[in-house]
Amino acid sequence: MPYLSLTDDAAEVFLGTQGLELDETNPENRFALDWLDAVNVVLDEAVAAKKPIVLTATGKFFSNGLDTDHIAASFAELPGYLDRVHQLYARVLTLPAPTIAAINGHAFGAGAMLALCADHRIMRTERGFWSLPEAALNMPFTRGMAALVRTRIPDATATEAMLTSRRYNADDALRAGIVDQTADEPELIEAARAVARERTGLVNDNQTVIKRGLRLPLLEDLRTPTPPTLL
Template identity: 75%
Template sequence: MPYLKLTDDAAELYLGTEGVELDEANPENRFQQAWLEQVTGLIDEAIAARKPLIVSATGKFFSNGLDTDYVFANAGALPAYLDSVHQLYAKVLTVPAPVIVAVNGHAFGAGAMLALCADHRVMRSDRGFFSLPEAALNMPFTRGMAALVRTRMPDASATEAMLTSRRYGGADAVAAGIVDEAVAADALLERARDVARERASLVGDNQAAIKRGLRLPLLEDLNTPTPVTLL
């Protein structure tokens, strides 16, 4: 399960399990209900620490997105489940501190969208893809998810990513404006920590106020309940 490390420079949130490269309970860091609750609680702890927030993971995946086993087995609960995912995005988008994501592996679907919520995105250059596979899987985007992609990526890249399910490696993701930079795996976390140190003086309530103003239409879309007619 996810865990938080507090250092002098940042609060580092890891989406995987501490000391484990392959978590048998959730090897792909999918958005299981318990996982969502724990990540939300750890973000609250990070906010209380008043430090920049770094989000990364362990193992092969940053996150493979929605818990599809739960989705297919609980169609009636799907709107509430998706609303909880939206609330996680809204929380990350309004953290009163700089948020830096270090994409250590595959970021697919809802996991890729979580990465888009960060203020600065660093991706591993040698392995791992960013992809929105919904078109290939014949799945729709919710209103909030579509708004998130549309406002956090350049229009041409959002159109390509959403309509073709293209997989972007690190260099391609930089070229498409999806991430800010791509670095070697052994430099990934240190680069994220560098950005955290550079922006440490910005931590505070004013950061959240600016983010809410900047992202108000997106937050309104994320806070719109998911209709039962989505699927």
């Protein structure tokens, strides 16, 4: 389950389980319902710490996105499940602190979009891809997800990523404007902490006010209920 690590520089939210590189119950940090609940609890703790927030994980995956087992078992509930995912995106987009995603491994689908919600993104070199596989999997994007991708990365990149399911390594992602910088694995978290140190004085509720104004149309799209007809 996701957990919080507090340092002098940041509140570090890890998407996996403490002490395990891969948790057998959720090795890819997929968006299971209990995982979504746990992330929100940890975000509460991170906000209470009044520090910049780093979003990261350990092991091979940052997040591999939607819980496909849950979707297969509860397909009729998919619109509500996707709305839960949208709520997480909206929350991360409007946290009252600077947010930094330290993308430690594969970020696919909904996990790739979660990384886009951070104010600043750093991707690990040598291992891991950022990708939106929906086109290859014959899956649509929700209104909120399409708006998130469209507004958080350059239009040419959004078009390529959404229509071709290209896998971007760290260098590709930097050139495409998906991430702001790259770092080798040993320096990844320290690079995120360095950004956090630069932005320590910006932790306050005004961050949320500014972010809401900056991202108002996107937030409205994320709050629009997913229609069953999309599926």
